[in-house]
Amino acid sequence: MPEFALIERLARAIPSRGPGVDLGIGDDAAVLAPEPGKRLAISSDTLNEGVHFLPGADPEALGHKALAVNLSDLAAMGAEPRWALLNLTLPEADADWLDAFARGFAGLATAHELALVGGDTTQGPLSLTVTVLGSLPAQGGLTRSGAGAGDRVFVSGTLGDAAYALGRRQAGVGDSAADLSGTDAALDRPSPRLALGQGLLRHATACIDVSDGLLADLGHVARASGLSAELELASLPGSETLLALPETQRWDLQLCGGDDYELCFTAPPERREAILALGEQLGLPLTEIGFMAATDGAASGAGGEATPAGHGLEPGGNVRCRRPDGSDYTPARPAWEHFSRPGLSGP
Numbered sequence: 001m002p003e004f005a006l007i008e009r010l011a012r013a014i015p016s017r018g019p020g021v022d023l024g025i026g027d028d029a030a031v032l033a034p035e036p037g038k039r040l041a042i043s044s045d046t047l048n049e050g051v052h053f054l055p056g057a058d059p060e061a062l063g064h065k066a067l068a069v070n071l072s073d074l075a076a077m078g079a080e081p082r083w084a085l086l087n088l089t090l091p092e093a094d095a096d097w098l099d100a101f102a103r104g105f106a107g108l109a110t111a112h113e114l115a116l117v118g119g120d121t122t123q124g125p126l127s128l129t130v131t132v133l134g135s136l137p138a139q140g141g142l143t144r145s146g147a148g149a150g151d152r153v154f155v156s157g158t159l160g161d162a163a164y165a166l167g168r169r170q171a172g173v174g175d176s177a178a179d180l181s182g183t184d185a186a187l188d189r190p191s192p193r194l195a196l197g198q199g200l201l202r203h204a205t206a207c208i209d210v211s212d213g214l215l216a217d218l219g220h221v222a223r224a225s226g227l228s229a230e231l232e233l234a235s236l237p238g239s240e241t242l243l244a245l246p247e248t249q250r251w252d253l254q255l256c257g258g259d260d261y262e263l264c265f266t267a268p269p270e271r272r273e274a275i276l277a278l279g280e281q282l283g284l285p286l287t288e289i290g291f292m293a294a295t296d297g298a299a300s301g302a303g304g305e306a307t308p309a310g311h312g313l314e315p316g317g318n319v320r321c322r323r324p325d326g327s328d329y330t331p332a333r334p335a336w337e338h339f340s341r342p343g344l345s346g347p
Contacts (some may be wrong), residue, residue: 003093005093006093006098007025007121009102010088010102011026013099014105014106014116015100015110015115016115016116018082018115019082020082021033021115021117022032024116024118025079025118026057029278030083032117032133034084037138038135038136038138039135040133040134040135040136041134043134044070044129044131045069045073045129045130046128047065047127047128048126049070049125049127057058059098059100059104060100060103060104060136061104061185061188062102062128063101063104063106063107064104064105064108064188064189065104065188065190066086067105067108067109067130067132068189068192068261069190069261070084070130071112071114071192072192073191073209074132074194075197075263076207077141077143077207078136078140078141078207079135079141080131080134081113081132082115083114083133085131085304086105086117086119086130087120087121087122087127087129087130087255088129089123089124089125089127089129090122091124092122092123101153108192111254112192112194113115113162113306116134116202118312132255141201142197142200142207144206144207144208145224145225146207147204147205147206147221147224147225148266149227149294150270150291151206151269151291152268152272152288152292153218153229153265153288153290153292154264154266154267154286154289155237155262155263155264155265155287156196156263156284156285156287157191157193158195158238158285159210159237159253159254160236160238160239160240160242160250160253160254160257160260161182161183161186161239161242162183162190162257162258162260162261163253163256163257164183164257165183166257182239183239183241188321190261191261193261193262193263196278196279197263199278199282200282203261203271203274203278204265204267205263205268206222206265206266207221208263209262209264210260210261210264211259212258213255213256213257214236214256215231215255215265215319215331216258218264219318222318222319226295228294228295229290229291229292229318229319229320230291230292230294230320230322231255231322232289233321233322233324233329234324235287235288235289236287236289242254243327249295251321251329251331252331255321266292282326301328
């Protein structure tokens, strides 16, 4: 299939027109008109075969996930999605593969009224890069650096299912086309928590999406805010599948597995009831799992740059994990970080 026929095929399958799109696919650049009085939030992620997904992965699931992981970044900022760019590097222009990929991408794009306005296609090892643009209020927006000492730490949904499903596939256990209501759905078709992120604009002090694992990602919030974090392992939310595992196996998956795409956020104690009410309104469990604490040399608020004594800048190095008996726990597996550990994980 020639390149321009491939592009036309994608443009027909994925919504490419919508509010604010003055000029979309078909010219050298898109022309967009942001809403007056709003700001733009922009995020980009790449998924590479063999790094972020297994060879032979279902293309429809890949289409969904390639967009979902980017929308999850917008959710962590409290932004509303507007437009997307898609860069596809393909070994060959396979029409059936492309149609399935486009279905997965289009389904999620349509659900969130997002328009595909451009991108690029080229030949090479399978790689998917999506850039998303979202709308934020003129003032406000969630960041990683706003947490204060004493803030409670919350997380949405459950943790560890995606890592569990990936481990089974890597071990050759189970079918990648298994029932999407279980752990496979968490890995293949994560749900970006956009409505939650927008609702948290009124309550949260800091937020991040859990892509590299809770330990690493909460560590980013703690460092950006000049604080440390205390996690209660007994509070970590898990599915029935995860809760049936031995404690240490479950904790390691929940802390370091990655690919959850849930939101981890902080808020003052007095906002707890409002946050739980928001979760009930959205039909999404929100769980308090710990708190933020001041460290030596750190202010009891946002924006400090101190690093907890005895810790370097390794992912999760300023997060303390406590067992149900109060003793400290160190995971057996390291937190995910590109260039330091082989394997598959979130972008």
